[in-house]
Each structure stands twice: as structure tokens, then as C-alpha cells.
Amino acid sequence: MENRERFAEMLREMATMLALSSANAFKVRAFENAARYLDASGLPLAKLVAFPPKGFGKGLLEKLDEFQRTCGIAELETLKASFPPGLFDLMRVQGQARKKWKFFSMN
Helix, strand or coil, X not given: CCHHHHHHHHHHHHHHHHHHCCCCHHHHHHHHHHHHXXXXXXXXXXXXXXXXXXXXXXXXXXXXXXXXXXCCCXXXXXXXXXXXXXXXXXXXXXXXXXXXXXXXXXX
């Protein structure tokens, strides 16, 4: 998996967790849109830093910078820790929408 693909996957994970924790809908949508853009564009991450596309705000660019430096995103790890282990494996079961799992949030 390329770095771009891994970063897009991390953004999708963050969007799901933020949605489950009732975060700002605009932030959730920004992460989902950024992940879709990364999948569709095929551009290397270095090019995105140099010429950020429309919709990539300061927060997304900071996460991109952090990912390039550390191959991870600290906020993602914090979000993961706020949910019970195994929850996201259960969510992958076909037919289970994320809205059905809101009661699992430990916030």
C-alpha cells in the first residue's frame, strides 16, 4: 500500500470515528472528501503539500505533514482509544451502518 493510500485510509477511519462521536459534520465531511480526492487523484503526497487542492484546509495539511514525518496521526490513535476494542471489526459486518453503533462510544 502506498503512503497516499494509507493516508486516505486513515482519514476514512478518522471520519468514521468522528461521526460516531457526534463531531462537527463539516469536519467529518472534510476527511471523507479528502480521502476520496486522494483515491481519485493518484498524486504523490509531496505534491499535495506543495500545491494543496481546494478543500484541504489547515487541519488536513497539518495531519498530512504529521503523517509524512511519523507515518501516523496522533489524533487517530486518541480516537481509537475512545472506543471499545473490536468495535470496528464488528462494523465491517455487512449490513451494519455506523449510525447503529453510536451507543458504543465511550465519550
